Amino acid sequence: xxxxxxxxxxxxxxxxxxxxxxxxxxxxxxxxxxxxxxxxxxxxxxxxxxxx
Numbered sequence: 001x002x003x004x005x006x007x008x009x010x011x012x013x014x015x016x017x018x019x020x021x022x023x024x025x026x027x028x029x030x031x032x033x034x035x036x037x038x039x040x041x042x043x044x045x046x047x048x049x050x051x052x
């Protein structure tokens with residue numbers, strides 16, 4: 001049974017690393033989206049998001 005516990009610990013670490021990598025990829029893609037001219041934040045888009 002000790003072998004199973006080591007495997008589950010390795011699986012948890014692997015899951016955390018993969019989850020962090022996926023989160024980082026999503027954040028990078030989202031940040032790069034704001035660098036495109038159509039997605040830049042300006043006062044018009046802020047006002048639109050606030051409902052004005």
